[in-house]
Amino acid sequence: xxxxxxxxxxxxxxxxxxxxxxxxxxxxxxxxxxxxxxxxxxxxxxxxxxxxxxxxxxxxxxxxxxxxxxxxxxxxxxxxxxxxxxxxxxxxxxxxxxxxxxxxxxxxxxxxxxxxxxxxxxxxxxxxxxxxxxxxxxxxxxxxxxxxxxxxxxxxxxxxxxxxxxxxxxxxxxxxxxxxxxxxxxxx
Amino acid sequence: xxxxxxxxxxxxxxxxxxxxxxxxxxxxxxxxxxxxxxxxxxxxxxxxxxxxxxxxxxxxxxxxxxxxxxxxxxxxxxxxxxxxxxxxxxxxxxxxxxxxxxxxxxxxxxxxxxxxxxxxxxxxxxxxxxxxxxxxxxxxxxxxxxxxxxxxxxxxxxxxxxxxxxxxxxxxxxxxxxxxxxxxxxxxxxxxxxxxxxxxxxxxxxxxxxxxxxxxxxxxxxxxxxxxxxxxxxxxxxxxxxxxxxxxxxxxxxxxxxxxxxxxxxxxxx
Numbered sequence: 141x142x143x144x145x146x147x148x149x150x151x152x153x154x155x156x157x158x159x160x161x162x163x164x165x166x167x168x169x170x171x172x173x174x175x176x177x178x179x180x181x182x183x184x185x186x187x188x189x190x191x192x193x194x195x196x197x198x199x200x201x202x203x204x205x206x207x208x209x210x211x212x213x214x215x216x217x218x219x220x221x222x223x224x225x226x227x228x229x230x231x232x233x234x235x236x237x238x239x240x241x242x243x244x245x246x247x248x249x250x251x252x253x254x255x256x257x258x259x260x261x262x263x264x265x266x267x268x269x270x271x272x273x274x275x276x277x278x279x280x281x282x283x284x285x286x287x288x289x290x291x292x293x294x295x296x297x298x299x300x301x302x303x304x305x306x307x308x309x310x311x312x313x314x315x316x317x318x319x320x321x322x323x324x325x326x327x328x
Numbered sequence: 329x330x331x332x333x334x335x336x337x338x339x340x341x342x343x344x345x346x347x348x349x350x351x352x353x354x355x356x357x358x359x360x361x362x363x364x365x366x367x368x369x370x371x372x373x374x375x376x377x378x379x380x381x382x383x384x385x386x387x388x389x390x391x392x393x394x395x396x397x398x399x400x401x402x403x404x405x406x407x408x409x410x411x412x413x414x415x416x417x418x419x420x421x422x423x424x425x426x427x428x429x430x431x432x433x434x435x436x437x438x439x440x441x442x443x444x445x446x447x448x449x450x451x452x453x454x455x456x457x458x459x460x461x462x463x464x465x466x467x468x469x470x471x472x473x474x475x476x477x478x479x480x481x482x483x484x485x486x487x488x489x490x491x492x493x494x495x496x497x498x499x500x501x502x503x504x505x506x507x508x509x510x511x512x513x514x515x516x517x518x519x520x521x522x523x524x525x526x527x528x529x530x531x532x533x534x535x536x537x538x539x540x541x542x543x544x545x546x547x548x549x550x551x552x553x554x555x556x557x558x559x560x561x562x563x564x565x566x567x568x569x570x571x572x573x574x575x576x577x578x579x580x581x582x583x584x585x586x587x588x589x590x591x592x593x594x595x596x597x598x
Contacts, residue, residue: 152406153406154406154408155405155406155407155408156405157400157403157404157405160396160399160403161396161400164392164395164396164399165389165392165393165396166392168387168391168392168395168396169387169388169391169392172387172391173384173387176384176385177379177380177384182385189395190395190398190399193395193399194399194402194403197399197403200406201406271379279379282379283379285342286372286375286376286379287376287379287380291344292342292344307339307344310338310342311334311335311338314334314338314372315334317371317375317379318368318371321371321374321375
Protein backbone atom coordinates (compact mmCIF):
# COMPACT_ATOMS: atom_id res chain seq x y z
CA UNK A 141 0.00 0.00 0.00
CA UNK A 142 1.26 3.40 -0.94
CA UNK A 143 0.31 6.02 1.62
CA UNK A 144 1.14 8.82 -0.84
CA UNK A 145 -1.29 7.35 -3.32
CA UNK A 146 -3.92 6.98 -0.66
CA UNK A 147 -3.40 10.59 0.37
CA UNK A 148 -3.77 11.62 -3.26
CA UNK A 149 -7.01 9.65 -3.52
CA UNK A 150 -8.37 11.32 -0.39
CA UNK A 151 -7.42 14.69 -1.81
CA UNK A 152 -9.21 13.88 -5.06
CA UNK A 153 -12.31 12.84 -3.17
CA UNK A 154 -12.14 16.13 -1.28
CA UNK A 155 -12.36 18.06 -4.53
CA UNK A 156 -8.70 18.39 -5.51
CA UNK A 157 -8.67 17.16 -9.11
CA UNK A 158 -5.01 18.06 -9.46
CA UNK A 159 -4.18 15.28 -7.00
CA UNK A 160 -5.36 12.75 -9.60
CA UNK A 161 -2.59 13.95 -11.87
CA UNK A 162 0.10 12.22 -9.80
CA UNK A 163 -1.77 8.92 -10.10
CA UNK A 164 -2.21 9.31 -13.85
CA UNK A 165 1.44 10.23 -14.35
CA UNK A 166 2.63 7.24 -12.35
CA UNK A 167 0.46 4.54 -13.87
CA UNK A 168 -0.10 5.60 -17.47
CA UNK A 169 2.85 3.65 -18.98
CA UNK A 170 1.87 0.39 -17.28
CA UNK A 171 -1.72 0.76 -18.38
CA UNK A 172 -0.70 1.51 -21.93
CA UNK A 173 1.50 -1.56 -22.00
CA UNK A 174 -1.19 -4.01 -20.95
CA UNK A 175 -3.79 -2.26 -23.10
CA UNK A 176 -1.56 -2.52 -26.13
CA UNK A 177 -0.88 -6.19 -25.48
CA UNK A 178 -4.56 -6.99 -25.25
CA UNK A 179 -5.82 -4.82 -28.09
CA UNK A 180 -2.75 -5.19 -30.28
CA UNK A 181 -3.37 -1.68 -31.54
CA UNK A 182 -1.71 1.57 -30.48
CA UNK A 183 -4.70 3.82 -31.07
CA UNK A 184 -6.99 1.43 -29.21
CA UNK A 185 -4.51 1.24 -26.35
CA UNK A 186 -4.42 5.04 -26.05
CA UNK A 187 -8.19 5.11 -25.86
CA UNK A 188 -8.19 2.32 -23.29
CA UNK A 189 -5.80 4.27 -21.05
CA UNK A 190 -8.01 7.36 -21.19
CA UNK A 191 -11.14 5.36 -20.54
CA UNK A 192 -9.55 3.44 -17.67
CA UNK A 193 -8.47 6.58 -15.83
CA UNK A 194 -11.84 8.21 -16.42
CA UNK A 195 -13.69 5.16 -15.08
CA UNK A 196 -11.26 5.03 -12.20
CA UNK A 197 -11.98 8.64 -11.34
CA UNK A 198 -15.71 8.01 -11.39
CA UNK A 199 -15.40 4.86 -9.29
CA UNK A 200 -12.93 6.38 -6.87
CA UNK A 201 -15.47 6.73 -4.01
CA UNK A 202 -15.74 2.91 -4.03
CA UNK A 203 -11.96 2.43 -3.80
CA UNK A 204 -10.97 0.19 -0.90
CA UNK A 205 -7.92 1.60 0.78
CA UNK A 206 -6.67 -1.86 1.71
CA UNK A 207 -5.57 -2.35 -1.91
CA UNK A 208 -3.07 -0.47 -4.02
CA UNK A 209 -4.28 2.01 -6.58
CA UNK A 210 -2.00 0.46 -9.22
CA UNK A 211 -3.62 -2.96 -8.94
CA UNK A 212 -7.06 -1.40 -8.89
CA UNK A 213 -6.61 0.78 -11.97
CA UNK A 214 -4.78 -2.05 -13.76
CA UNK A 215 -7.85 -4.24 -13.47
CA UNK A 216 -10.05 -1.47 -14.80
CA UNK A 217 -7.70 -1.04 -17.76
CA UNK A 218 -7.72 -4.77 -18.49
CA UNK A 219 -11.49 -4.73 -18.51
CA UNK A 220 -11.56 -1.72 -20.84
CA UNK A 221 -9.03 -3.33 -23.17
CA UNK A 222 -10.95 -6.58 -23.24
CA UNK A 223 -14.13 -4.66 -24.09
CA UNK A 224 -12.28 -2.80 -26.84
CA UNK A 225 -10.96 -6.03 -28.22
CA UNK A 226 -14.43 -7.55 -28.27
CA UNK A 227 -15.93 -4.47 -29.91
CA UNK A 228 -13.41 -4.68 -32.69
CA UNK A 229 -14.74 -8.12 -33.64
CA UNK A 230 -12.88 -11.10 -35.08
CA UNK A 231 -9.47 -10.49 -36.57
CA UNK A 232 -9.26 -10.55 -40.34
CA UNK A 233 -6.12 -12.67 -40.19
CA UNK A 234 -7.81 -15.21 -37.95
CA UNK A 235 -10.71 -15.61 -40.35
CA UNK A 236 -8.38 -16.15 -43.26
CA UNK A 237 -8.08 -19.85 -42.46
CA UNK A 238 -7.08 -20.68 -46.01
CA UNK A 239 -3.82 -18.75 -45.62
CA UNK A 240 -3.25 -20.35 -42.26
CA UNK A 241 -3.66 -23.81 -43.64
CA UNK A 242 -1.34 -22.98 -46.51
CA UNK A 243 1.33 -21.83 -44.15
CA UNK A 244 0.93 -24.86 -41.97
CA UNK A 245 1.48 -27.10 -44.96
CA UNK A 246 4.81 -25.42 -45.64
CA UNK A 247 6.53 -27.14 -42.82
CA UNK A 248 10.22 -26.32 -42.44
CA UNK A 249 12.68 -28.97 -43.59
CA UNK A 250 15.63 -27.55 -41.71
CA UNK A 251 17.23 -26.62 -44.99
CA UNK A 252 19.86 -23.89 -45.38
CA UNK A 253 20.25 -20.73 -47.51
CA UNK A 254 17.50 -18.50 -48.91
CA UNK A 255 14.83 -21.07 -48.23
CA UNK A 256 15.58 -20.94 -44.55
CA UNK A 257 15.22 -17.13 -44.45
CA UNK A 258 11.93 -17.40 -46.21
CA UNK A 259 10.87 -20.03 -43.76
CA UNK A 260 11.73 -17.77 -40.82
CA UNK A 261 9.46 -15.10 -42.21
CA UNK A 262 6.73 -17.65 -42.65
CA UNK A 263 7.22 -18.88 -39.11
CA UNK A 264 6.70 -15.36 -37.84
CA UNK A 265 3.53 -15.04 -39.85
CA UNK A 266 2.37 -18.42 -38.62
CA UNK A 267 2.85 -17.33 -35.04
CA UNK A 268 0.67 -14.32 -35.70
CA UNK A 269 -1.97 -16.46 -37.31
CA UNK A 270 -1.91 -18.70 -34.27
CA UNK A 271 -2.39 -15.81 -31.98
CA UNK A 272 -5.15 -14.25 -34.03
CA UNK A 273 -6.98 -17.57 -34.07
CA UNK A 274 -7.72 -17.11 -30.43
CA UNK A 275 -10.96 -15.55 -29.28
CA UNK A 276 -10.68 -12.20 -27.45
CA UNK A 277 -11.26 -13.95 -24.14
CA UNK A 278 -8.69 -16.68 -24.83
CA UNK A 279 -6.15 -14.16 -26.02
CA UNK A 280 -6.72 -11.80 -23.10
CA UNK A 281 -6.74 -14.54 -20.46
CA UNK A 282 -3.63 -16.15 -21.87
CA UNK A 283 -1.80 -12.82 -22.13
CA UNK A 284 -2.62 -11.92 -18.57
CA UNK A 285 -1.66 -15.36 -17.30
CA UNK A 286 1.39 -16.01 -19.41
CA UNK A 287 2.87 -12.56 -19.96
CA UNK A 288 1.46 -10.38 -17.22
CA UNK A 289 1.78 -13.17 -14.65
CA UNK A 290 -1.66 -12.57 -13.19
CA UNK A 291 -3.31 -15.38 -11.26
CA UNK A 292 -6.52 -16.94 -12.50
CA UNK A 293 -8.50 -15.31 -9.72
CA UNK A 294 -6.99 -11.89 -10.50
CA UNK A 295 -7.85 -12.25 -14.17
CA UNK A 296 -11.37 -13.34 -13.26
CA UNK A 297 -11.76 -10.26 -11.07
CA UNK A 298 -10.46 -7.96 -13.81
CA UNK A 299 -12.70 -9.43 -16.48
CA UNK A 300 -15.62 -9.80 -14.10
CA UNK A 301 -15.92 -13.52 -14.84
CA UNK A 302 -15.91 -16.79 -12.93
CA UNK A 303 -12.41 -18.15 -12.22
CA UNK A 304 -13.27 -21.46 -13.82
CA UNK A 305 -14.29 -19.76 -17.07
CA UNK A 306 -10.95 -17.97 -17.12
CA UNK A 307 -9.11 -21.23 -16.44
CA UNK A 308 -10.88 -22.92 -19.33
CA UNK A 309 -10.09 -20.00 -21.60
CA UNK A 310 -6.40 -20.32 -20.74
CA UNK A 311 -6.45 -24.08 -21.42
CA UNK A 312 -8.08 -23.58 -24.79
CA UNK A 313 -5.59 -20.85 -25.70
CA UNK A 314 -2.63 -23.07 -24.84
CA UNK A 315 -4.04 -26.00 -26.74
CA UNK A 316 -4.73 -23.90 -29.85
CA UNK A 317 -1.32 -22.29 -29.80
CA UNK A 318 0.46 -25.58 -29.36
CA UNK A 319 -1.42 -27.18 -32.21
CA UNK A 320 -0.84 -24.22 -34.49
CA UNK A 321 2.81 -23.97 -33.69
CA UNK A 322 3.59 -27.71 -33.59
CA UNK A 323 4.27 -28.00 -37.37
CA UNK A 324 6.82 -25.21 -37.10
CA UNK A 325 8.75 -27.38 -34.65
CA UNK A 326 8.48 -30.49 -36.78
CA UNK A 327 5.67 -31.99 -34.75
CA UNK A 328 2.51 -33.54 -36.04
CA UNK B 329 -1.93 -41.44 -9.50
CA UNK B 330 -3.04 -41.50 -13.11
CA UNK B 331 -1.11 -39.75 -15.85
CA UNK B 332 -1.48 -36.00 -15.87
CA UNK B 333 -3.82 -34.42 -18.36
CA UNK B 334 -2.80 -31.37 -20.38
CA UNK B 335 -5.01 -29.20 -18.21
CA UNK B 336 -3.38 -30.48 -15.04
CA UNK B 337 0.01 -29.85 -16.56
CA UNK B 338 -0.91 -26.27 -17.47
CA UNK B 339 -2.19 -25.71 -13.95
CA UNK B 340 1.03 -27.12 -12.56
CA UNK B 341 3.13 -24.98 -14.92
CA UNK B 342 1.44 -21.80 -13.70
CA UNK B 343 1.67 -22.89 -10.07
CA UNK B 344 -2.05 -23.26 -9.58
CA UNK B 345 -2.33 -27.01 -8.98
CA UNK B 346 -4.76 -28.03 -6.30
CA UNK B 347 -2.21 -30.60 -5.03
CA UNK B 348 1.22 -29.53 -6.20
CA UNK B 349 3.03 -32.00 -3.94
CA UNK B 350 1.18 -34.99 -5.43
CA UNK B 351 2.01 -33.84 -8.96
CA UNK B 352 5.71 -33.54 -8.07
CA UNK B 353 5.75 -37.05 -6.62
CA UNK B 354 4.08 -38.41 -9.75
CA UNK B 355 6.58 -36.70 -12.03
CA UNK B 356 9.44 -38.32 -10.12
CA UNK B 357 7.89 -41.72 -10.70
CA UNK B 358 6.38 -41.35 -14.19
CA UNK B 359 8.87 -40.72 -17.01
CA UNK B 360 6.09 -40.35 -19.60
CA UNK B 361 4.42 -37.50 -17.74
CA UNK B 362 7.78 -35.92 -17.01
CA UNK B 363 8.60 -35.90 -20.72
CA UNK B 364 5.21 -34.43 -21.59
CA UNK B 365 5.72 -31.79 -18.96
CA UNK B 366 9.10 -30.79 -20.31
CA UNK B 367 7.62 -30.48 -23.78
CA UNK B 368 4.79 -28.31 -22.56
CA UNK B 369 7.12 -26.13 -20.56
CA UNK B 370 9.31 -25.64 -23.62
CA UNK B 371 6.34 -24.67 -25.78
CA UNK B 372 5.02 -22.24 -23.25
CA UNK B 373 8.41 -20.68 -22.68
CA UNK B 374 8.60 -19.91 -26.40
CA UNK B 375 5.10 -18.48 -26.59
CA UNK B 376 5.92 -15.17 -24.95
CA UNK B 377 7.30 -13.77 -28.16
CA UNK B 378 4.41 -15.29 -30.06
CA UNK B 379 1.63 -13.69 -28.09
CA UNK B 380 3.21 -10.28 -27.70
CA UNK B 381 2.53 -7.71 -30.41
CA UNK B 382 5.39 -6.64 -32.61
CA UNK B 383 7.62 -3.93 -31.19
CA UNK B 384 5.67 -2.54 -28.27
CA UNK B 385 5.73 1.25 -28.51
CA UNK B 386 7.42 3.04 -25.65
CA UNK B 387 5.46 5.51 -23.54
CA UNK B 388 7.32 7.90 -21.27
CA UNK B 389 6.65 10.92 -19.11
CA UNK B 390 5.42 13.01 -22.03
CA UNK B 391 2.79 10.41 -22.73
CA UNK B 392 1.58 10.49 -19.10
CA UNK B 393 1.30 14.27 -19.24
CA UNK B 394 -0.69 14.10 -22.44
CA UNK B 395 -3.03 11.53 -20.86
CA UNK B 396 -3.57 13.87 -17.92
CA UNK B 397 -4.20 16.90 -20.13
CA UNK B 398 -6.86 15.02 -22.06
CA UNK B 399 -8.38 13.60 -18.93
CA UNK B 400 -8.44 16.92 -17.13
CA UNK B 401 -11.08 18.22 -19.50
CA UNK B 402 -13.42 15.32 -18.76
CA UNK B 403 -13.44 15.21 -14.99
CA UNK B 404 -15.43 17.34 -12.60
CA UNK B 405 -14.23 17.92 -9.04
CA UNK B 406 -15.83 16.05 -6.21
CA UNK B 407 -17.67 18.25 -3.72
CA UNK B 408 -15.11 20.23 -1.73
CA UNK B 409 -15.91 18.62 1.56
CA UNK B 410 -18.56 16.47 3.13
CA UNK B 411 -19.04 19.19 5.70
CA UNK B 412 -20.19 21.59 3.02
CA UNK B 413 -22.79 19.16 1.80
CA UNK B 414 -23.80 18.07 5.30
CA UNK B 415 -23.22 21.07 7.53
CA UNK B 416 -25.04 19.38 10.41
CA UNK B 417 -23.54 15.99 11.31
CA UNK B 418 -25.91 14.56 13.90
CA UNK B 419 -23.95 11.37 14.23
CA UNK B 420 -20.62 13.08 14.82
CA UNK B 421 -18.99 13.85 18.14
CA UNK B 422 -19.93 17.53 17.97
CA UNK B 423 -23.26 16.76 16.34
CA UNK B 424 -24.62 15.08 19.44
CA UNK B 425 -23.22 17.85 21.61
CA UNK B 426 -24.91 20.49 19.53
CA UNK B 427 -28.14 18.52 19.52
CA UNK B 428 -28.04 18.34 23.33
CA UNK B 429 -27.33 22.04 23.58
CA UNK B 430 -30.26 22.79 21.27
CA UNK B 431 -32.61 20.67 23.39
CA UNK B 432 -31.37 22.33 26.58
CA UNK B 433 -31.84 25.76 25.03
CA UNK B 434 -35.36 24.89 23.92
CA UNK B 435 -36.18 23.64 27.43
CA UNK B 436 -34.79 26.85 28.91
CA UNK B 437 -36.92 28.96 26.60
CA UNK B 438 -40.02 26.99 27.57
CA UNK B 439 -39.28 27.30 31.28
CA UNK B 440 -38.68 31.03 30.91
CA UNK B 441 -41.90 31.43 28.94
CA UNK B 442 -44.11 29.59 31.41
CA UNK B 443 -42.39 31.23 34.40
CA UNK B 444 -43.16 34.58 32.86
CA UNK B 445 -46.77 33.60 32.36
CA UNK B 446 -47.05 32.35 35.94
CA UNK B 447 -45.40 35.49 37.29
CA UNK B 448 -47.71 37.72 35.31
CA UNK B 449 -50.78 35.82 36.54
CA UNK B 450 -49.54 36.19 40.11
CA UNK B 451 -48.96 39.88 39.72
CA UNK B 452 -52.22 40.63 37.89
CA UNK B 453 -54.29 41.24 41.04
CA UNK B 454 -51.52 43.40 42.48
CA UNK B 455 -51.14 45.26 39.24
CA UNK B 456 -54.88 45.73 39.01
CA UNK B 457 -54.94 47.07 42.55
CA UNK B 458 -52.02 49.35 41.79
CA UNK B 459 -53.60 50.47 38.56
CA UNK B 460 -56.81 51.25 40.44
CA UNK B 461 -54.97 53.03 43.25
CA UNK B 462 -53.06 55.39 41.01
CA UNK B 463 -56.11 57.16 39.53
CA UNK B 464 -57.67 57.11 42.98
CA UNK B 465 -54.66 59.02 44.32
CA UNK B 466 -54.89 61.56 41.53
CA UNK B 467 -58.62 61.95 42.07
CA UNK B 468 -58.22 62.43 45.77
CA UNK B 469 -55.56 65.07 45.19
CA UNK B 470 -57.59 66.96 42.63
CA UNK B 471 -60.89 66.53 44.49
CA UNK B 472 -59.17 67.56 47.70
CA UNK B 473 -58.23 70.86 46.11
CA UNK B 474 -61.73 71.29 44.76
CA UNK B 475 -63.27 70.48 48.14
CA UNK B 476 -60.89 72.88 49.86
CA UNK B 477 -61.85 75.72 47.56
CA UNK B 478 -65.56 74.85 47.88
CA UNK B 479 -65.25 74.68 51.65
CA UNK B 480 -63.66 78.15 51.73
CA UNK B 481 -66.40 79.50 49.45
CA UNK B 482 -69.18 78.11 51.67
CA UNK B 483 -67.36 79.30 54.81
CA UNK B 484 -67.13 82.75 53.29
CA UNK B 485 -70.81 82.63 52.43
CA UNK B 486 -71.60 81.90 56.08
CA UNK B 487 -69.87 85.14 56.99
CA UNK B 488 -71.81 87.89 55.10
CA UNK B 489 -69.35 90.67 55.96
CA UNK B 490 -66.38 88.78 54.56
CA UNK B 491 -68.35 87.65 51.52
CA UNK B 492 -69.46 91.19 50.74
CA UNK B 493 -65.84 92.29 50.79
CA UNK B 494 -64.85 89.58 48.31
CA UNK B 495 -65.60 90.93 44.88
CA UNK B 496 -64.47 87.71 43.20
CA UNK B 497 -67.06 85.50 44.89
CA UNK B 498 -69.14 84.92 41.78
CA UNK B 499 -66.09 84.32 39.60
CA UNK B 500 -64.81 81.73 42.07
CA UNK B 501 -68.23 80.11 42.08
CA UNK B 502 -68.20 79.90 38.26
CA UNK B 503 -64.77 78.24 38.23
CA UNK B 504 -65.82 75.79 40.90
CA UNK B 505 -69.04 75.08 39.04
CA UNK B 506 -67.15 74.07 35.89
CA UNK B 507 -64.82 71.81 37.88
CA UNK B 508 -67.69 70.37 39.89
CA UNK B 509 -69.53 69.30 36.76
CA UNK B 510 -66.48 67.52 35.47
CA UNK B 511 -65.93 65.77 38.79
CA UNK B 512 -69.55 64.78 39.02
CA UNK B 513 -69.51 63.22 35.56
CA UNK B 514 -66.27 61.44 36.36
CA UNK B 515 -67.62 60.26 39.70
CA UNK B 516 -70.80 58.99 38.07
CA UNK B 517 -68.82 56.96 35.55
CA UNK B 518 -66.60 55.54 38.27
CA UNK B 519 -69.57 54.66 40.42
CA UNK B 520 -71.10 52.78 37.51
CA UNK B 521 -67.97 50.67 37.10
CA UNK B 522 -66.86 50.66 40.72
CA UNK B 523 -66.83 47.49 42.71
CA UNK B 524 -65.80 46.73 46.28
CA UNK B 525 -64.72 48.91 49.13
CA UNK B 526 -64.11 52.11 47.21
CA UNK B 527 -67.76 52.27 46.29
CA UNK B 528 -68.89 53.75 49.66
CA UNK B 529 -66.42 56.67 49.57
CA UNK B 530 -67.28 57.39 45.97
CA UNK B 531 -70.98 57.52 46.75
CA UNK B 532 -70.32 60.05 49.58
CA UNK B 533 -68.27 62.18 47.24
CA UNK B 534 -70.95 61.89 44.58
CA UNK B 535 -73.60 63.10 47.05
CA UNK B 536 -71.52 66.11 48.08
CA UNK B 537 -70.76 67.03 44.49
CA UNK B 538 -74.47 66.71 43.66
CA UNK B 539 -75.45 68.95 46.60
CA UNK B 540 -72.70 71.41 45.85
CA UNK B 541 -73.70 72.02 42.24
CA UNK B 542 -76.98 73.94 42.79
CA UNK B 543 -75.25 76.14 45.36
CA UNK B 544 -72.48 76.95 42.91
CA UNK B 545 -75.02 77.54 40.13
CA UNK B 546 -76.90 80.03 42.26
CA UNK B 547 -73.77 81.86 43.34
CA UNK B 548 -72.36 81.84 39.80
CA UNK B 549 -75.55 83.42 38.44
CA UNK B 550 -75.61 86.27 40.97
CA UNK B 551 -74.58 89.73 39.81
CA UNK B 552 -71.19 91.06 40.85
CA UNK B 553 -70.61 93.11 43.96
CA UNK B 554 -73.33 91.58 46.15
CA UNK B 555 -73.93 93.43 49.35
CA UNK B 556 -74.18 91.93 52.81
CA UNK B 557 -78.02 91.67 52.74
CA UNK B 558 -78.07 89.82 49.50
CA UNK B 559 -75.41 87.42 50.76
CA UNK B 560 -77.36 86.83 53.94
CA UNK B 561 -80.46 86.03 51.87
CA UNK B 562 -78.54 83.54 49.76
CA UNK B 563 -77.07 81.88 52.86
CA UNK B 564 -80.54 81.30 54.22
CA UNK B 565 -81.96 80.10 50.91
CA UNK B 566 -79.13 77.74 50.15
CA UNK B 567 -78.75 76.47 53.72
CA UNK B 568 -75.15 75.52 53.15
CA UNK B 569 -74.41 74.69 56.80
CA UNK B 570 -74.96 70.92 56.53
CA UNK B 571 -73.19 70.85 53.16
CA UNK B 572 -70.21 72.64 54.62
CA UNK B 573 -70.10 70.08 57.43
CA UNK B 574 -70.21 67.15 55.03
CA UNK B 575 -67.44 68.70 52.98
CA UNK B 576 -65.28 69.10 56.04
CA UNK B 577 -65.81 65.50 57.06
CA UNK B 578 -64.98 64.19 53.60
CA UNK B 579 -62.04 66.55 53.35
CA UNK B 580 -60.69 65.20 56.60
CA UNK B 581 -60.97 61.65 55.25
CA UNK B 582 -59.21 62.63 52.04
CA UNK B 583 -56.38 64.25 53.99
CA UNK B 584 -55.94 61.10 55.97
CA UNK B 585 -55.84 58.95 52.82
CA UNK B 586 -53.55 61.17 50.77
CA UNK B 587 -50.23 60.52 52.58
CA UNK B 588 -50.87 56.78 52.88
CA UNK B 589 -52.10 56.37 49.37
CA UNK B 590 -49.65 58.50 47.45
CA UNK B 591 -46.67 58.46 49.73
CA UNK B 592 -45.00 61.34 47.95
CA UNK B 593 -48.05 63.25 46.97
CA UNK B 594 -48.31 66.36 49.02
CA UNK B 595 -51.50 67.36 50.60
CA UNK B 596 -53.48 69.89 48.63
CA UNK B 597 -53.50 73.45 49.61
CA UNK B 598 -55.63 73.72 52.68
